[in-house]
Amino acid sequence: xxxxxxxxxxxxxxxxxxxxxxxxxxxxxxxxxxxxxxxxxxxxxxxxxxxxxxxxxxxxxxxxxxxxxxxxxxxxxxxxxxxxxxxxxxxxxxxxxxxxxxxxxxxxxxxxxxxxxxxxxxxxxxxxxxxxxxxxxxxxxxxxxxxxxxxxxxxxxxxxxxxxxxxxxxxxxxxxxxxxxxxxxxxxxxxxxxxxxxxxxxxxxxxxxxxxxxxxxxxxxxxxxxxxxxxxxxxxxxxxxxxxxxxxxxxxxxxxxxxxxxxxxxxxxxxxxxxxxxxxxxxxxxxxxxxxxxxxxxxxxxxxxxx
Amino acid sequence: xxxxxxxxxxxxxxxxxxxxxxxxxxxxxxxxxxxxxxxxxxxxxxxxxxxxxxxxxxxxxxxxxxxxxxxxxxxxxxxxxxxxxxxxxxxxxxxxxxxxxxxxxxxxxxxxxxxxxxxxxxxxxxxxxxxxxxxxxxxxxxxxxxxxxxxxxxxxxxxxxxxxxxxxxxxxxxxxxxxxxxxxxxxxxxxxxxxxxxxxxxxxxxxxxxxxxxxxxxxxxxxxxxxxxxxxxxxxxxxxxxxxxxxxxxxxxxxxxxxxxxxxxxxxxxxxxxxxxxxxxxxxxxx
Amino acid sequence: xxxxxxxxxxxxxxxxxxxxxxxxxxxxxxxxxxxxxxxxxxxxxxxxxxxxxxxxxxxxxxxxxxxxxxxxxxxxxxxxxxxxxxxxxxxxxxxxxxxxxxxxxxxxxxxxxxxxxxxxxxxxxxxxxxxxxxxxxxxxxxxxxxxxxxxxxxxxxxxxxxxxxxxxxxxxxxxxxxxxxxxxxxxxxxxxxxxxxxxxxxxxxxxxxxxxxxxxxxxxxxxxxxxxxxxxxxxxxxxxxxxx
Numbered sequence: 148x149x150x151x152x153x154x155x156x157x158x159x160x161x162x163x164x165x166x167x168x169x170x171x172x173x174x175x176x177x178x179x180x181x182x183x184x185x186x187x188x189x190x191x192x193x194x195x196x197x198x199x200x201x202x203x204x205x206x207x208x209x210x211x212x213x214x215x216x217x218x219x220x221x222x223x224x225x226x227x228x229x230x231x232x233x234x235x236x237x238x239x240x241x242x243x244x245x246x247x248x249x250x251x252x253x254x255x256x257x258x259x260x261x262x263x264x265x266x267x268x269x270x271x272x273x274x275x276x277x278x279x280x281x282x283x284x285x286x287x288x289x290x291x292x293x294x295x296x297x298x299x300x301x302x303x304x305x306x307x308x309x310x311x312x313x314x315x316x317x318x319x320x321x322x323x324x325x326x327x328x329x330x331x332x333x334x335x336x337x338x339x340x341x342x343x344x345x346x347x348x349x350x351x352x353x354x355x356x357x358x359x360x361x362x363x364x365x366x367x368x369x370x371x372x373x374x375x376x377x378x379x380x381x382x383x384x385x386x387x388x389x390x391x392x393x394x395x396x397x398x399x400x401x402x403x404x405x406x407x408x409x410x411x412x413x414x415x416x417x418x419x420x421x422x423x424x425x426x427x428x429x430x431x432x433x434x435x436x437x438x439x440x441x442x443x444x445x446x447x448x449x450x451x452x453x454x
Numbered sequence: 455x456x457x458x459x460x461x462x463x464x465x466x467x468x469x470x471x472x473x474x475x476x477x478x479x480x481x482x483x484x485x486x487x488x489x490x491x492x493x494x495x496x497x498x499x500x501x502x503x504x505x506x507x508x509x510x511x512x513x514x515x516x517x518x519x520x521x522x523x524x525x526x527x528x529x530x531x532x533x534x535x536x537x538x539x540x541x542x543x544x545x546x547x548x549x550x551x552x553x554x555x556x557x558x559x560x561x562x563x564x565x566x567x568x569x570x571x572x573x574x575x576x577x578x579x580x581x582x583x584x585x586x587x588x589x590x591x592x593x594x595x596x597x598x599x600x601x602x603x604x605x606x607x608x609x610x611x612x613x614x615x616x617x618x619x620x621x622x623x624x625x626x627x628x629x630x631x632x633x634x635x636x637x638x639x640x641x642x643x644x645x646x647x648x649x650x651x652x653x654x655x656x657x658x659x660x661x662x663x664x665x666x667x668x669x670x671x672x673x674x675x676x677x678x679x680x681x682x683x684x685x686x687x688x689x690x691x692x693x694x695x696x697x698x699x700x701x702x703x704x705x706x707x708x709x710x711x712x713x714x715x716x717x718x719x720x721x722x723x724x725x726x727x728x729x730x731x732x733x734x735x736x737x738x739x740x741x
Numbered sequence: 742x743x744x745x746x747x748x749x750x751x752x753x754x755x756x757x758x759x760x761x762x763x764x765x766x767x768x769x770x771x772x773x774x775x776x777x778x779x780x781x782x783x784x785x786x787x788x789x790x791x792x793x794x795x796x797x798x799x800x801x802x803x804x805x806x807x808x809x810x811x812x813x814x815x816x817x818x819x820x821x822x823x824x825x826x827x828x829x830x831x832x833x834x835x836x837x838x839x840x841x842x843x844x845x846x847x848x849x850x851x852x853x854x855x856x857x858x859x860x861x862x863x864x865x866x867x868x869x870x871x872x873x874x875x876x877x878x879x880x881x882x883x884x885x886x887x888x889x890x891x892x893x894x895x896x897x898x899x900x901x902x903x904x905x906x907x908x909x910x911x912x913x914x915x916x917x918x919x920x921x922x923x924x925x926x927x928x929x930x931x932x933x934x935x936x937x938x939x940x941x942x943x944x945x946x947x948x949x950x951x952x953x954x955x956x957x958x959x960x961x962x963x964x965x966x967x968x969x970x971x972x973x974x975x976x977x978x979x980x981x982x983x984x985x
Contacts, residue, residue, distance in 0.1 A: 193546070197546060199546050199549050199550065201553070246725065246728070246729055249732065250728065250732065251545070252545035252546060252549065253483070253487070253489045253545065253549070253687075254683075254728055254732060256489070256549050257489070257679050257683065257724065257728070258724070258725060258728050260676065260679075261676070261680075261721040261724040261725050262721075262725065264672075264676060264717070264721055265718060265721045265722065265725075268715065268717055268718050268721075269718075272715065377557075377672060378557075381553070381554070381557045384550065384553065384554070385554065388550060388554075418561075418565070420557065420561045421558060421561035421562060421565065424554050424555075424557045424558035424561060425558055427554045428537065428551065428554050428555060428558060431547060431550055431551050431554060432536075432537060432540060432551065435547065
């Protein structure tokens with residue numbers, strides 16, 4: 148119950164942002180929302196089923212380019228384009244998951260990396276459809292372009308995605324995820340069908356990334372191959388790792404924290420990736436539980452001493 | 455016909471360097487089950503160092519090359535000690551850590567060396583008439599020779615030295631090797647350093663021909679991974695065959711099919727191999 | 742009635758023949774012991790039966806059904822549960838959650854209302870009452886072994902394969918463990934196939950004992966017969982670890 152109250156309060160607080168945040172910070176908040184969806188869904192895949200996929204940004208790109216191309220070239224309403232984009236992302240997630248079934252850690256990650264790069268090369272080269280590195284101009288998601296409207300649309304999507312993740316984690320599938328991640332062999336010996344657990348993870352998280360990408364594209368009004376890049380993938384990974392991989396709020400904290408931080412750093416130059424990388428390295432090496440883990444340990448010690 | 459032979463030669467030359475680069479990855483994977491995502495960045499760093507030593511310090515290109523490769527060896531030792539060692543046994547973390555490292559290095563290069571291509575000086579200039587069929591750059595021929603020499607040296611190390619025998623033992627069965635009384639920490643340290651040095655060697659050899667920029671590391675890493683998977687994880691012979699094969703296929707493919715999609719070929723090969731025969735050409739089947 | 746039938750099972754690892762022409766039966770309701778010197782292939786046999794490793798040749802039939810093409814999770818759902826010699830708890834999950842996985846993994850998952858009760862029952866049975874919310878990574882060795890048994894039993898099996906559950910127990914804990922094994926058969930009707938090194942225990946509780954040496958089944962019979970058998974004594978003579 149406490150969790151729900153906190154969530155509703157947070158949602159309420161976020162809902163007031165457009166009222167007092169200037170255009171610049173509202174933009175930052177919207178980008179933050181995009182990353183919350185990306186990091187949380189990647190966390191579901193990597194943190195809860197142990198499949199470290201580097202194709203996550205690629206799925207966002209699939210969502211973005213699908214609905215973008217359908218809207219820009221074929222005049223399809225973005226809402227429909229979004230649904231199709233998510234569906235295609237889910238299908239490709241199924242294909243990738245099926246491809247990776249028999250593979251363990253290293254092989255799986257390499258396959259997702261290859262998959263991601265293949266997609267990026269295709270997008271860059273198929274200028275006819277995607278306008279390559281020039282970028283594809285797309286219409287806004289809903290009516291007239293407005294940062295405030297975009298903010299609320301993304302906020303709703305974030306709420307949906309987080310709610311879904313929460314439901315999944317609490318369900319039998321979620322428990323199976325965690326069992327498979329802890330020890331695949333032991334889980335199998337207890338009747339858990341490992342394949343039927345790992346593949347849905349790819350489908351669900353791929354669809355979520357597709358949703359995030361599609362909405363983001365229609366917000367930015369310009370889709371470039373950057374959305375499929377390993378750079379973006381890295382940011383998602385860093386946010387999850389620094390926030391706390393394998394926890395529910397870790398990626399949320401990481402995404403907001405790093406997105407806000409990157410804005411401050413950007414005043415001095417484009418250093419934020421380097422700095423995040425160094426921080427992520429330190430965190431991964433010395434504090435694998437991330438900010439959330441450290442905070443809960445610190446709080447636990449505090450409360451323990453008070454008791 | 456002479457066009458075909460030209461492409462084939464290009465493929466062979468670059469294939470040998472692919473093989474060299476892949477050996478570095480295979481060594482580390484075989485010994486510690488760690489995939490070094492920063493492999494390409496080490497290749498790039500070697501190129502930068504080689505250029506630096508030759509240009510800034512005025513050293514002879516050959517010396518600059520050797521020093522460049524050696525510095526990567528040392529750098530590899532540092533990385534192993536600080537970052538890699540604690541992740542042994544945890545596949546997920548070693549993947550994440552080396553991936554982050556590669557991004558950090560890429561961005562550091564941008565900051566330190568700038569975005570413009572850097573190129574170490576050629577060891578040799580001019581071109582040679584190959585069998586009267588076409589003229590071929592001497593630096594490329596030299597690259598081929600150097601690649602073969604380093605690979606041969608590596609195999610000599612493997613078969614004839616104590617360290618090489620340990621590497622073979624550890625790659626085959628880690629637990630048995632531990633029982634043999636080998637100090638795993640020191641062996642891992644040296645092994646990782648050597649793996650990085652091989653990436654560095656590939657770097658110093660190839661960068662006079664293909665200049666470095668901060669972002670080409672990813673392509674180098676991925677190519678090396680494809681070769682390792684194609685040849686069979688843990689098989690050094692596989693790296694040789696896979697490397698040359700990939701080099702030839704890529705060059706012929708990009709010449710006759712499409713050059714924009716050149717990089718695509720290697721990824722498609724990667725996925726096909728992982729799907730159809732994950733053990734690769736020479737790899738052992740995982741139980 | 743024959744529940745598990747193993748026929749001419751063979752498994753080779755490289756140059757080593759780990760299991761060679763193993764054939765035996767386990768009947769429903771029995772408690773059968775499996776003994777043998779270290780490295781005899783006992784755990785390998787368990788791994789072959791549960792599908793953790795593939796059979797080279799031979800056949801395993803369970804309840805009349807050939808287990809050949811089944812994967813590990815399907816074999817579990819068919820009714821064979823096992824514990825691991827070195828316990829493999831789900832470290833980042835609580836004891837309760839560990840048992841929950843077993844309830845989810847069943848052919849027909851245990852319905853939500855019945856779960857808390859079943860989990861509590863399993864944990865109480867093995868002596869982990871009150872430790873529901875403890876992370877399994879925080880348990881001591883004996884408790885992780887208890888959890889192993891609770892999880893295996895929670896899958897609702899007809900046959901349970903226990904792999905050296907008694908190692909390192911005090912005599913009080915051992916007598917509790919023997920009571921538990923007896924209860925598994927008597928109260929839950931689960932057939933037991935049991936690897937053990939603690940001779941006194943396994944001899945006192947098993948109705949029949951199988952002896953494995955270097956991958957081969959060298960003797961089979963009632964405990965008294967087996968302890969006196971010359972081949973068995975010879976197999977163990979070079980074996981300093983055999984207790985009792």
